[in-house]
Amino acid sequence: MNKTAFDNLALALQIAIRCPDQFGGVILRARAGPMMDRLRSHLSQNFHRAARVHGAMDRTALVGGIDPIATLQQGVLVRTLGILRRAAWLNIPMAERAPTALVHSLTSHIDANRCPAVILWDEGIDEEAVSASLADRCAFYFDLTDQVRLDGELCLHDLPNDLPLHRVQISDDQITALVAVASRGGITSLRLPQFAVRFAKLLALVDGRSVTCDTDIETAVLTILAPRMVEIPMPDRDAAPSEQPQPQDDAANDDGDDTASDDLAPLLDMMIAAVQANLPKNLLEQSLGRTGSGRANAGAGKRQRSNTLGRPKPSRVGKPGYGKRIDVLATLRAAAPWQKIRRSARPDATAKFIIYPSDIHVKQYEVPSERVVIFGVDASGSAALARFAEAKGAIEIMLADAYAKRDYVALVGFRGQTAEVLLQPTRSLVMAKKTLAAFAGGGGTPLAMGMKCALDMAQKSKRDGRTPTLAFLTDGKANIALDGSANRDAAMTDVHQLAGMTNHLGVQSIFIDVGRRPNAKLQQVAATSGLQYLPLPLADARAVSNVIRDSMVD
């Protein structure tokens, strides 16, 4: 990370905390390491009144409410202020795992300008990322995963006491350039260009000017827009014919606009050149995961497998213990109407509030067992296309009634020398259709690779609290081994081993043999490793989805 970028990081943190209503917050994608430690200590030394927010935090802690313990002790109603009201900024570690309820509390408070700055630590691997709706409301995103150490000091900028952003003038051409470069970079949300406008104005203020200059715009583009781009912006004008109307058509009715776009060209080209020169490494790879499937993965499915977490249900009368926790508020509610009568029955009682065992309510949680069906589809050889179409059909049928059944569906395809995840676990038909639209077939059969890839995903799903089921649609004629060599025997041995491992890990699996004749070897593998095997030579989408549904654990 060069010095300017670093300077911008420090400035971003400082102004986000200073004006959360203008910039929302900062996302720092970093893994535990010296970089993170330094940033943390920088933050804790220089910015006070921080509050740490964790996923299990309940609503009362966040937005405030009745404090039952203090209320009981003092005999008067004591309310607590939630940390959203108390803190100057929120420190949110492991933000990629933040539960939906927390994300939504934060986004709704940010929308209402009642949220302190959020500093989100995104420690996600691969496609794990901060929820897109929250990310969209944070102006700054810094990817520090490749930064081993910091060259330079994190220093505080000397900002004026008053930051009258609204007094800074920004020209129409500059706004147009920001919007155009964002849209060339594939940024669909309009919040980010908005943040870029504000940041450019802020840079002008810091510099003591009241008009933004092109350098401010460039820095805003590089700091705010570039990290979120999902496409490499190109100066190609033909790509967007709507922006370049024919002068003779347009000159008559829209004079002003036409001249604006003439002046704009050099500025826009300059911005695009700047972005290209400063492209973050593997731009597409990181960003696609973030915008495409980010939310779908980090969504409602991340339930913890604990007795004390999950969707809260109404509290019940019961005894605490065995991991059950008392619901103080419900207990008080149950006891409150009886206080007068109880007091008259026991005038000598010293307690301010008389609670009988029958009042005690315990919290109840329901952890929905969400299932995920991972399809491993053999896309090799001649039968590939038909098979693949059936798998696609089955996925769409399963998703069409997925809501009621609470199933997620994922797809791993394997052919030639590789296996790849085509569809991350999702419940969205829209998403699935988008992703499945194009995938070609042909080549060898790396069955073992496909199994490994699917198994990896299954284990990840298990960590997320879902129950995976694997379904392999293949003819079982494996000819590529795990190491990539074209060796039939080694390939089959690998398949055998992986099948055993699948069984050992307790992942429900089913081989659907879609070859024209049942494959005895595959049947044998399945039998010896305790997996299900089903020959289905005329597999059609409906039959496949029925078979899988029947074999799934409830």
Next chain:
Amino acid sequence: MKQVYPFSAIVGQDDMKLAMILTAIDPKIGGVLVFGDRGTGKSTAVRGLSALLPKISVVQGCPVNSAHGQDVPEWGPKLDGTITQILTPVIDLPLGVSEDRVTGALDIERALMDGVKAFQPGLLAAANRGYLYIDEINLLEDHIVDLLLDVAQSGENVVEREGMSIKHPARFVLIGSGNPEEGELRPQLLDRFGLSVDVGSPNTIQDRVSVIRRRDEFDTDPDAFCKTWRAQEQIIQGAIISARERIAGIEVSDDVLEFCAKLCMHLGSDGLRGELALLRAGRASAAYHRDNAVTVAHIHNVAPMALSHRLRRDPLDEAGSSARVKRALDAVLQ
């Protein structure tokens, strides 16, 4: 008072704006479902709408925004019956909300202090005669959704808990927004919404620039910005008020009814909700456009938003549901 971004200053999104205006004219149409990308002005529109609508008169301090003194529920505070004018309430329903916060529950403060069993009204009471807005409705817990639908349907909230038995009116227009890529809604739930619209980011640079520029002007000087748009706001407000007066007198011919029925049959939408929503939306649209009778053109105009969410999903049909409604319209018209 803090200025709200004016409804009429929202760039594009005509379907969404029209759907909201129609429900403002006739709340019986039911709720509006807005599905689309992030940052497309969904919540801005809802908040802007509240500021745009004519103020309603309520008994001051009434927990359910009653219009007349005799409607104030007996469990509420003792009021002197002063009538005041307030903005149409728009209540946000947060995702992680608990059931007792929605329906109302025993007032713990009074129970602890005075030992009395009093009712503390919830969000449903506050939303009476106004709007209930749920962002990311597709992520809302099922039990809350069921409860909301039940209340929205019956217009009444019944609380039976902690030894209390309380009923209060809860007539509101439900506005739900969400992103279909994050999960889908159950068909039963979809069907309860009167209208549904898809919104997308504006796709021309000019539109996108005007969004940013207007927002920037608004941030720079909210008062001046609202002043510029006041005339526009008043035009829409006037149209809504006059449409409300006219709507009862709008005629619906048998031909139009038959057209609605044919269209719904052609599309195979379940039940009669589709026809009803279509007709009500058509009538509100006629009133809004100052026509005296509903014509096929009005129905044509509102059919996609009234029907697109009621179709049986066919996983093998690639076309979007709005396109299917348009196809059906063409087929029935021939």
